Amino acid sequence: MASDLKEAGGLTRLFVAATLEPGATVTLDDGQSHYLLHVLRAKTGDRVLLFNGRDGEWQAEIAIAGKRGVALSVRARTMPQASVPDLWLVFAPVKKTPSDYLTQKATELGVSKLQPVFTRRTIVTRLNEERLLANAVEAAEQSGRLTVPQIGAAMPLDKLLAIWPRERPLYFCDEDGDALPLAEAVRKTGEGAGAILTGPEGGFDPAEREVLRALTFVTPVSLGPRILRADTAALAAVTIWQSVKGDWRQN
Amino acid sequence: MASDLKEAGGLTRLFVAATLEPGATVTLDDGQSHYLLHVLRAKTGDRVLLFNGRDGEWQAEIAIAGKRGVALSVRARTMPQASVPDLWLVFAPVKKTPSDYLTQKATELGVSKLQPVFTRRTIVTRLNEERLLANAVEAAEQSGRLTVPQIGAAMPLDKLLAIWPRERPLYFCDEDGDALPLAEAVRKTGEGAGAILTGPEGGFDPAEREVLRALTFVTPVSLGPRILRADTAALAAVTIWQSVKGDWRQN
Numbered sequence: 001m002a003s004d005l006k007e008a009g010g011l012t013r014l015f016v017a018a019t020l021e022p023g024a025t026v027t028l029d030d031g032q033s034h035y036l037l038h039v040l041r042a043k044t045g046d047r048v049l050l051f052n053g054r055d056g057e058w059q060a061e062i063a064i065a066g067k068r069g070v071a072l073s074v075r076a077r078t079m080p081q082a083s084v085p086d087l088w089l090v091f092a093p094v095k096k097t098p099s100d101y102l103t104q105k106a107t108e109l110g111v112s113k114l115q116p117v118f119t120r121r122t123i124v125t126r127l128n129e130e131r132l133l134a135n136a137v138e139a140a141e142q143s144g145r146l147t148v149p150q151i152g153a154a155m156p157l158d159k160l161l162a163i164w165p166r167e168r169p170l171y172f173c174d175e176d177g178d179a180l181p182l183a184e185a186v187r188k189t190g191e192g193a194g195a196i197l198t199g200p201e202g203g204f205d206p207a208e209r210e211v212l213r214a215l216t217f218v219t220p221v222s223l224g225p226r227i228l229r230a231d232t233a234a235l236a237a238v239t240i241w242q243s244v245k246g247d248w249r250q251n
Numbered sequence: 252m253a254s255d256l257k258e259a260g261g262l263t264r265l266f267v268a269a270t271l272e273p274g275a276t277v278t279l280d281d282g283q284s285h286y287l288l289h290v291l292r293a294k295t296g297d298r299v300l301l302f303n304g305r306d307g308e309w310q311a312e313i314a315i316a317g318k319r320g321v322a323l324s325v326r327a328r329t330m331p332q333a334s335v336p337d338l339w340l341v342f343a344p345v346k347k348t349p350s351d352y353l354t355q356k357a358t359e360l361g362v363s364k365l366q367p368v369f370t371r372r373t374i375v376t377r378l379n380e381e382r383l384l385a386n387a388v389e390a391a392e393q394s395g396r397l398t399v400p401q402i403g404a405a406m407p408l409d410k411l412l413a414i415w416p417r418e419r420p421l422y423f424c425d426e427d428g429d430a431l432p433l434a435e436a437v438r439k440t441g442e443g444a445g446a447i448l449t450g451p452e453g454g455f456d457p458a459e460r461e462v463l464r465a466l467t468f469v470t471p472v473s474l475g476p477r478i479l480r481a482d483t484a485a486l487a488a489v490t491i492w493q494s495v496k497g498d499w500r501q502n
Contacts, residue, residue, distance in 0.1 A: 010478070084477075101352070104480075105480075105483050105486075108477055108478075108479050108480060108483050109475075109477075109479070109483065109487065110475065110477055142478065142480070143477040143478045143479065143480075144476075144477050144478045145477060181494065181499055181500055182494070182499075183494045183495070183499070183500075184500075222499075223499065224360075224361065224493055224497070224498060224499035225395075225498055225499075226335075226359055226360075226361055226394040226395050226396060227261070227359075227393065227394045227395045228359050228360070228394065229355075229356075229359060229393070232356050232359050232360065232486075235356075235483075235486060235487070235490075236360065236486070236490040239486075239487040239490040239491060240490060240491070240494050242475060243432065243433070243434045243491050243494070244434070246475070247475055247476055248432055248433075248434070248473075248474065248475035248476075249432055249434075249435075
């Protein structure tokens, strides 16, 4: 019997690379096949949802479920393609677990791009971008997104600032300053793209703060009177932007 | 030489039970003594900050650092007592790690009380309230708070609703509904106390939603178009409340 494959969050959704159109056959990779067969105990005829970031969301039925993996037959489109608001999160990577968490949560909250930067006080010196992407894919699948956020190549902050697209406002979460509350700062700028910059544990170096504050596309902002951990600050800032300027305004 | 004991987030802060006044001697508990001596390698003369939720924040100097533990001599007050806005977070406990995380983050973001509730779809049936408190204390120490949030005794949702203080608006994060965005709903109610209710993985049961929506003190609210994990929803909701009605409005 055909039935919908479900998880805690609802119907199982999978991100795939293949083009999605009626009648297409999609072969899953090893990880996804294993997950379907051995974690969810899927069988032939079970239905899942697929998306690829381009063609919307589609219902698909398991055509083959065997030792060589899983192949799905694409049926009907359940949702047209849609994107999240154009918000980048620029963050100094923190330790492994908080970085995983940050990636998952920022994806759920709806960022279009995750951009790791190395600042003077960033302790982490290497970043597993594949791991970030895997976390982002999983969160996109579970949150009902139709896109996976882009993962920018990690680079030093000064390099990023040198190539920054100047029409995109960068809200710099400055815990030491007398900056405007983020919500107010966001409300003051026009519609359109945005970006949030959060520092590492220990914050930004005074020289970095000075450079940032001198740039015309940077607005220093405050996130309340308490000291927030790096990942808390990033998620709070994304939430406020979504609430004031993003797609959390709609019903 | 006397010197300030520092951690990543700044000067070491400790929450203690004792009364804080000039010249008082405060003996630390075993956990705190161990942390100071063996993690931070503190020695006699080192300075830390103390708070107890009542007397503000005080500088204190290590008078004794030995096998029997640490005793501190209280010096001068560094900050008068202050409280966070009167916001409760009512949440269905999730698994152990997300519950730890939720407690830490909600404390940093500035809730006055954490109230666990059991809903129909709550999978966790027991809760280690001591563990929640330990997480809250640690986050209060690191975030610069002068209070530790109250931890309410876990109880079933229907019981909590029966004893609810009706003058306190309860914003019910209703992911299935056509509810108002939280920011808008919060803006519409007057100044004062508030509370946020978030569900477990899998959301609220239809019967629960009906009961909640019929209560005069409950306002169903939305947190955007994506499906958020239980802990993400709770933290996003606290952030929005703080931004619109709490102490994130000040500079």
